[in-house]
Amino acid sequence: MQDFSIGCNGRGVRHLEPATLEEQFRMLRDSKVFDHFDRMPQPGEEADYLRLANKYGVPVRTGLWSYTAGRDEGLLEHNLRISKEAGGEFHNIMLYARNAQGMVVSDEEIVAFYSHAWNLGQKIGIAIGMEVHIYMWSEDLRRVTPIANRIRAAGMPFNFVLDHSHALLKLDNPEEQDVVGIRADVESGRFVIDPYEPGNVLDEWIKQNMVHWLQIRPVSPDGPKNVWDLKENGHYGRACQYPFKRPLPGEWHSQWVAWRVEPCKEVVRRMLAHHYMTPGSPLRYVTTDMIDMPDYGGGARYSLFEQNIAIAQWFKKTAAEIKQEIAASAQTTSSPTTLIPSVS
Template sequence: MTPILIGCNGRGAQASTPERPVAFTEPSLSDQFQMVAQAGVFDFFDRLPLEHEVDAFLDLKAANALPVHTASGVYELGEQYLPALRANMERAVRVGAKFHNMMVYNWHSEKRWVTDDEVIRAWLDAWELGQELGIEPCFELHVNMWSEDPRRILTVAEASDKQGVPFNLTLDYSHMLFKMGDDAELEVSGIREDVTAGRVVLDPYEPKNLVDQWLDAGLVRWFQLRSVTPSGPRNLWSRHDRSNGAAGVPDDPHQRKRDGEYGRAILYPFTRPAPGEWHSPWEAWRLEPCKHVARKVLKYHADHPDSRLAVITTEMINLTDYGDGARFSLIDQNAAIAQFLRDEMTVLGVPQGGSNG
């Protein structure tokens, strides 16, 4: 069985407090590396360096004995797609990353929705480039992206397989769990009727659910865990603002409608916040669906010698749809999730990398 390494998304490295809430303005890279290393439960740091940060990443990796195994980027299809991808992959390789997570917008540079054929071509191009540079791409299940309609994933994967190219899925099921029971969010995905009719099953407890389909198809290469709850509370401490470049959202019709609205409900604290640290009531039982998905992924890996799962990252991050404005410690939330994963892996006998290893 392949050992699984656990990393922390750099956007989650904030030692936030009621006096210093989670914010778009982030700590220094040095502080981020140090927080992740000192948590004692992570094997690596997950982030893509900017061009001027590559040397700093290399120095901080060495100083904190904390590798960089993964890096993520956001892409718009169009004429700049491949140049941007090459530049990002090259930087990721320079700092030691083996996997590059790709969030590919559903909104094309030509101001229209992307087609399945365009996504398939984008994946094949990413795979070819990754083979050239020595890094594996992974396409993420994510809101605002081509995969917000999850039915497209098997379509793309099957087309790739026919070309003799494996498809790597970054499974972040928080982007589906939060939609359960929310008709407006199901409409954004275009799946409300299929969910109602039982043709698409989001509930991970039910037969023929999407998680089982993707695991059984051998697609899951990278697992991301962010705690959410079905039909959870919106982020009442942050509002959408497309003009904020750090938000990383496309200028598509859905985003335009959201300007000024509260953030989507794609984060629910993993551990109980202290009074005043979060905007809504907290109940532990609401976390069971996301824990169930994690256990399902880990058990599949334990039971299947051919499992392709290689890395896991914790994803309690600082953006509007997630933790922006929260007054609990974001790094502590990520560390709690990592410890939960390690405990589950121990029970299942899944080999782990030594933390900071």
């Protein structure tokens, strides 16, 4: 099974103050835990990304951009080309929940946009995928598997970017469930988010063997909003980020409790177990995503980069433990794929 390339989201390569692009590349190199920079070359800085990637030995392998169906098909091709030129291997397509006419994007429009991206990626030589994410079509978690099935039926693989935080954000949080109208389904048990309950949607996605890229950012069940960053609409940022390790006194606006990080860790463990027990698992990229936007860690007084380093260190240790446990089990049982490793 191939190793992962571990990257850090560019919005999280900073301590309290923003870092220059060169400082970001230097920080990534000096951390000794990251293999690549997760950041699409920003407009006007494309040459700088390639130059600094070569200077510091930190390639730019993954990146993302947000798109609107019916408007941004040309922009997509441009972004794929500049990503490829900078050494990019995988482009994450964030497709908004509404199209250019302001209507909820239809299944047909999502499949068409994906097909357009897939064909461009094949021509340009860069992989593409879609992510589960707030504000995007996939924020309604119920849509992911049906869309994946439609894309596969059209003769393409569905390359999935799993950011478990955007699913767990809605765990035990009726306000977040109401954003996309899933509250009744959750309360009735027709749709299950809780990773500790049978039939949950995260296990469903993992078992489809479609995750190419895993993003790691803790959130908490019914977590606190980001009261240190007021958005333009006058609302506090959504609860999309919970510190991975305990902040020092005064570094965060809420009480930090260790168990609240456990659901996120559990999903990562299950993803790793699936990967190591499944021949042909497509998982290749892992990124840490403690970032600075209002819905995340905007205004935080803890170091975003130190949190990202802590996640990467934990991930590497956990991956090694799970891989070792599965290998050991394979020597003592004729059915190693039935084992679910228990790693704390």
